[in-house]
Amino acid sequence: MASTRAVLIWGALAVAVIVPVAIAAHSPLLAWRSPVYIAAGLAGVVAMTLVLFQPLLVGGYLPGLPRPRGRRLHRWVGAALVTAVALHVAGLWLTSPPDVIDALLFVSPTPFSAWGVIAMWTVFAAASLAALRRRLRLRPRVWRLGHTALVMVVVLGSVVHALLIEGTMGTVSKVVLCALILAVTVKVLLDLRTWALLARSWR
Amino acid sequence: MTREHATRRAFLATGAAAVATLATAASGLLVPARAQGLAPTPSMRGGANNYLPGAPIVERIGGGGFWMTGSVRRAGDGAPLQGVRIQIWAHTTEGHERDPHSHGATLTDAQGRFRLEMPQIVPAFGQPHGHLAYDDAAFETVFLRPVMPSSRDTSLSADFVLQPA
Structure with missing residues (x-):
């Protein structure tokens, strides 16, 4: 029974991740884009799928990856996510520098740009906090609340960013992926009771 | 009586x-009183992105199939302006915004209207949109960036009201 459940969970996750990437990789828009622009767009799609893995790993929800092992993988996926976001922005910059500069300066005509830039800075901040956690000697409470707050902005920002864009992603697979990201993030927040840290007095 | x-x-x-x-x-x-007249069109955010000054006046941009249309009037009295050069560029089925061959210009007719055939505009940077510029000496420069209501549209229009320089 346990193995059936494992197969179902991993199978569903594979579908949720592979389908949006495959649809984006076969978008008719690609015919009119340069390789750099195509890579930049796909890096964004891959980044969205990595965002889905993060709460699953940290919550230990994936069969075969209970919390300690899941947490270790969470760090690697986090590094991959930062890399994907960096490639996404760098590729877009090469494709059309003024559009990316507008976005970074929050003067873009497209509303989704601001959400994307907010998600980018908060994912960089969440990853930096994780990388410098020991060196900064962060109190566990400060670390967890900080990382959680930043990550909530990352999730919200990247979901709104993705939904508002008319790009290579298929509408249905994009909405499903975004809904899964939101659902799993809310579940892990509830399960790990992060907010309890706000109420608890300092020890 | x-x-x-x-x-x-x-x-x-x-x-x-x-x-x-x-x-x-x-x-x-x-x-407002009629004499106050027609207000000039302000430039749109991002309108000047990937602008290449001095696009040549062309019969059509590339293979065509898509129409960019619009009008040019003078601020104040709203008089149609003839012979005004409007530069047009977009990400299309034939090239990126930055490619010189994606750029072209046309002149307005006696009614102040312009109409230039170009390749189909496709969504780029998240929206199907075009760019238009008025950038000559007689009036103040204006950059427009209209967005297509649907990426299946085969035309797009933009209207200029120009302020004498």
């Missing part, structure tokens, strides 16, 4: 005249 008391027709006529006077007075309060 004329009748002193008001007839129904006279009453209606007077009433209508009074209403008309009031309406005129009210509209004078609501609508």
